[in-house]
Amino acid sequence: MKDELLKVINSGRSFGADYIDIRGERLSEASFTLKDGRVEAAKEGLQEGASVRVLVNGAWGFASVGSLETKVLIDATRKACSMAKAASLKIKEPVKLYETKSVEDRIEKRPLKNPSEISIEEKLNLLFNFNKVIFDYDARVKSCTIDYLDLSGKSYFMNSDGTYIEQDKLYVWSRILATAKEGNILTYGREEIGSTAGFEVFDEQTPEKIGTLIAKRIINQLKAKTPKGGTFPAVIGPNVVGVFVHEAFGHLAEADLTLSGSVLIDKLGKKIASDQVNIFDDGTIPGAFGSFKYDDEGVPTKKTMLIKQGVVVGLMHNRETAAKFNMEPTGNARAQNFRYEPIIRMRNTYMAPGDHTFEELLEGIKFGYYLKSFRGGQANLDGTFQVGIQEAYEIIDGELGASVRNASISGNTLEALFKVDAVGKDFELWPGRCGKGGQTAFICDGGPHVRVKEVLIGGGA
Amino acid sequence: MVEELNQESLLEIGKKAVDLALKLGADEAEAYLSYGFENTVKIERNQIIRGLHKIDQGIGVRIAHNKALGFSYTNIFDEQAIQKTVETALKSAKSSKPDENWPGFPSAKRFGNPKKVFDSRIVDLSVEELSSQASLMLDAALGYDKRVFVTDGEMDALFLIHAIVNSNDIEVAGKGTAISCYAATLARENSEVTPICFDYDVSRSYEINPEKVGLNASKMAVSALKAKKIETGNYSAVFTEVSLYLLLYYTLMAAIKADAVQREQSALKGKIGQKVASEVLTIYDDGLFEGGLFTSRFDGEGVPTQKTVLIENGMLRNYLYDCYTASKDKVESTGNAQRGLLTAYLSTPKLEATNFVIEKGTKSNEELLNEIENGVLIGYLQGAHSSNPASGEFSVVATPAWKIENGEIAYSIKGAMLAGNIYDLLLNVSAVGREYRQMDHLVSPWVRTENLKVVGQ
Structure with a gap:
């Protein structure tokens, strides 16, 4: 050959x-x-x-x-x-x-x-x-x-x-x-x-x-109620944290989209999240759905740190955007198959764990929501995000309560990441598929349980 | 390159494959073939930066053996590869599990003759011409206002031939073209960035207006500046064909498939003859819609396409069927088995709307807005794919969207969420516009609905 x-x-x-x-x-x-x-x-x-x-x-x-x-x-x-x-x-x-x-x-x-x-x-x-x-x-x-x-x-x-x-x-x-x-x-x-x-x-x-x-x-x-619409404190499960990190932050940190006007364009080196937040995109995890050795431009994959203690320290690059930013290519150029051009895609994207137990995260929430599993999510370059939730519960006085269906959360990435006030010590990675530019990429996302001071919940009818 | 393929040569290859399958002992066989190419010129960050050429061809073979189905495909058109594909499909059928309800492949019927699906000017369009059309669109967008940034855009020309042959004497082929363009923009002022705005045009004939697309995309972005928050409450809402498509695709258009109904995944089960939408709504699926993007003489199983009334003045009349689901309900297929475009041969048919048409009303878009005292105009929805297709519940973000006060667009709205159930929304539709546009499967004018719950921040 x-x-x-x-x-x-x-x-x-x-x-x-x-x-x-x-x-x-x-x-x-x-x-x-x-x-x-x-x-x-x-x-x-x-x-x-x-x-x-x-x-x-x-x-x-x-x-x-x-x-x-x-x-x-x-x-x-x-x-x-x-x-x-x-x-x-x-x-x-x-x-x-x-x-x-x-x-x-x-x-x-x-x-x-x-x-x-x-x-x-x-x-x-x-x-x-x-x-x-x-x-x-x-x-x-x-x-x-x-x-x-x-x-x-x-x-x-x-x-x-x-x-x-x-x-x-x-x-x-x-x-x-x-x-x-x-x-x-x-x-x-x-x-x-x-x-x-x-x-x-x-x-x-x-x-x-x-x-x-x-x-x-x-x-x-089947017995669940629909949520009240409005702003509430929430504990977010690893599965939802993952899709949030992927959709609401990850896409904005794909350097082609950053250049196309994502809100991260002037945020390199700046703080956009609370101190507890560390985010990686990592192509090296053995067997994970978003892992590979070389990307589709022949660049070796890496573990790329994107946010360190709340500060944007990296973006995801191909060789073209790496030249524009004068930063090292990160090995994120991927094509669905030979029919497509390689474009900048995520690999396994996650928030790193902290040191709280799940119970500690629930503590002190008088009324809020536990968002356990997502149904889908999407973000816009201006930082507006939406994540639909397929499994949620009420939190009442620090305890899990009734099941909730048809919830979704929304907000702006730049505000939402500052509202993370405690990060759990557990960790899960979930496989998924991501669409961009008409191509599907196999990826993972995940993280620990996380508490946010408040998030907008789109209520049921 | 692979030598030029035409309808006759594809049918010839298909017939050979079907004959071979029968000879090898298959009960029934079907070959679906496609050939085509696509040229695209792409805009990124205010400049034309790439040109793409894709060519694809292949054959997908479905074989039924003892009521079990096997499928295989190849994109290599030599005798050896096709023989192997037929053998693999047969082997897969033998390894699979029989399905007692398997109705067999359909038999030949008379096909309609759709208009405006092919234009040789698109096939012959040079890359230079495609590039200069893209340039017109870009210049129009950038010339409108210096706060506008064109994030991306493209100009695309597509040519396709599809053919299907089966062992029940179906043997039909057709060709089609499409040309499309879009421009995606945002506007920046001081520290504010608007959400992405876009406009598009698409046609089966060489009749599109890229300049208008560029201009409209820019106008929209500028009008999305100075966004304000909105009070939570119930509002009148006008959906453009884009936002309506996103909402319907994951709810109504999923629930109206017979497969979803038969499998208890649809709130429309048992509702034939009942009121499911406002009387101002009439909706049909029309695989023969003149110039429609999904217009074709035959569907992915070789069944003639047709016009099927689904909702008539608010009453549910029919579901969408392919051969399998039709046989279960003892009715005829509505011709809604779909296979895809350039890579149609790679997959088995899937039950899907063709051109899902919301019958136009009498009002202009301006009139739809003018009659609103307090409402919203919704340009795009984020997160529509997270709707519950079974129940029709949705919870999405409207962006870009605009506040309407006393009949006029007052200002753009930031981060508003819409929550509700698609069937409540359809019952609350108060008016339908008169200007059709096609957005993917949906052909629709703007639609106004009342009493929609909007959650502000």
């Missing part, structure tokens, strides 16, 4: 490229959907393809094709160069890349349980077990949808700076979704499981453990 890719790199120079990289992939995938115990279709597929990325006259050109043949890739390179030329006509600030050390490396995955060696029957049995645990929990459970995906393959990366990397890819993922009904009340809950280690993730995230978690949640929610 290396020699063939080198021919393509050389062709790029002859078409006028100042920089060129190629990313080839061979991917095999298995996926299933189980709806109330019915298998929709057992799916398995193979694909291969590559993308070529070039810089010509300071503008990017990109072409993707469903082939790894050298002749096709050389054609794609010509096309990418003509795309770059057309885009460069009115360029004001040409793209520059941060110089990185060239690397040659081969990364192999050695899973304990390789999903591609596990039979369809065994995979389906796992899903049937999830289904059974959830339906057996209570007769008011009405539906259960389980998606499963495993993806394995190899990627080949070469650039004109002399880097060549072969890397195994391995992802195992499942999402379990269930609903319950009593009278007119319909509840809904979900969890995801994800790993880059192997199929062994299901030995830990078992059907009993995750299935019961979801079933219990949707049954409890």
Whole structure:
């Protein structure tokens, strides 16, 4: 492969490229959907393809094709160069890349349980077990949808700076979704499981453990009340802290979005959170859903500190933004697959633990909410965030009270992080998927339990 | 490059795959093929900075064997790869579990002839022309006001051919084009930054106005400056087609699928013939809507697309069906099995709206606003995907949004949350505008609703 890719790199120079990289992939995938115990279709597929990325006259050109043949890739390179030329006509600030050390490396995955060696029957049995645990929990459970995906393959990366990397890819993922009904009340809950280690993730995230978690949640929610709208003190669980850190802070600290006008643009070196807040984006955690060795620009991944004792100390970079900020690239350039350009994405993003117990966090709250598990979240560059909550409880006089459904929290990141007044000593990391620019990335987020002095709760109707 | 593929050559490959599957012992077989390309010119931070070309082709094979389904795909169009794909699909079907309710693949029917879905000018559009159109949009946005910053934007041209062949004599292909652009902006003044604002245009024919898009995006950003907080209370609210789409997609458009209804995941279960929305609302799904983004002659299972009335003057009339859910309810599929665009071959069909049309009313957008004493105009929603699709409950942030006082836009609003249930909101709709725009699956004018709970900070 290396020699063939080198021919393509050389062709790029002859078409006028100042920089060129190629990313080839061979991917095999298995996926299933189980709806109330019915298998929709057992799916398995193979694909291969590559993308070529070039810089010509300071503008990017990109072409993707469903082939790894050298002749096709050389054609794609010509096309990418003509795309770059057309885009460069009115360029004001040409793209520059941060110089990185060239690397040659081969990364192999050695899973304990390789999903591609596990039979369809065994995979389906796992899903049937999830289904059974959830339906057996209570007769008011009405539906259960389980998606499963495993993806394995190899990627080949070469650039004109002399880097060549072969890397195994391995992802195992499942999402379990269930609903319950009593009278007119319909509840809904979900969890995801994800790993880059192997199929062994299901030995830990078992059907009993995750299935019961979801079933219990949707049954409890049947009796839940909707929250009062307004501003209240809250204790936030690791799962919600994670999505908050990811959505409300993480996206703003992706350097492309920082440059595009996120509220962090003038905050490097400034305090935006209380002293207890330390935040990392870490691609090095073994087996975590957002971990990998090299990013899709051939830069090694890292553990990147973003907030230290409340002060913004880092951003997440690709080579282009690293050059703009004159900071080291952090290895955050990721592409969903060969069809897409690498863009700045998070990996495993979390708030570091502190030293309080859960009970200490609840102490002293006369009336507030415990926000345990999220349903979704989103933020805007101006720092406005929203996180929808699928499991919440009232806190009354420092004790957990009634279940609450359909809550969500909102506010502005720059104000909210200052309101963190105590950080728990526990820690959890949750897998998830993140959408940006039409691409999906596998990530984790998490943290400890955290108390905030106040947060806006969007009430139920 | 892969040699140019056309409708005939895709059908030919599909027929071979289906024949091979039957020869290998499959009970039934289906091949879905797609070929296409997409050119995009992208704007980032006030300048055009990249050009992208994507080409994709492939075949997805579904095989039914003893009432169990297997599926496999490949993007490699040689005989060996296709043979392997057919074999894998068959093997998967054999390893899977039978489904007693499996109705079989559909049989051939007559297809409609949708208008305005293909324009050769889009196929032939040069990258230079695409780039200069993007430039017009950018200049219009930047020329409007110097407080405006264009965070990103793009100009995109897409060409697709889809084809489907199955062992029940379905053999149909079609081609389509689309061109689209958007500009996302924010405005900055002193220490204030507005939320992202955007405008867009999209068409199946080469008829879009990028200059207008750039200008509108900038106007919106400037009008979002000087935002104030709002008092918690119940207000009249006007939703644009963008904010309405975000709200409906995760609630009504999920709940009206027969799959959700049959599986007790829908508040619309058992409500056919009952009032579920205000009488001013008539909603239909129309896979043949002229120039619609999801208009096509056939759906992802080879069923002819059609117009299906879902809500008529507030009364629930029908759900959306694919073949499987239709057979369960002993009705016909409404042609709502969807497969995707450039990568349609990678996935099995999914029940989804085509063009979800809210029938237009008589009022102009100005009139919708003019009749409001105390209300809000909602440009975009954050967090709509965290709504509860089963119950229809939502709790979202409206940003950007504007306060309306005595019929006029008074000022922009900061951080207001909207909470409620989609069915209450639909019952409270008081007026529908007369200007259609398509936002993804939704074709809708602006819509006004009353008594919506807004939570201020």
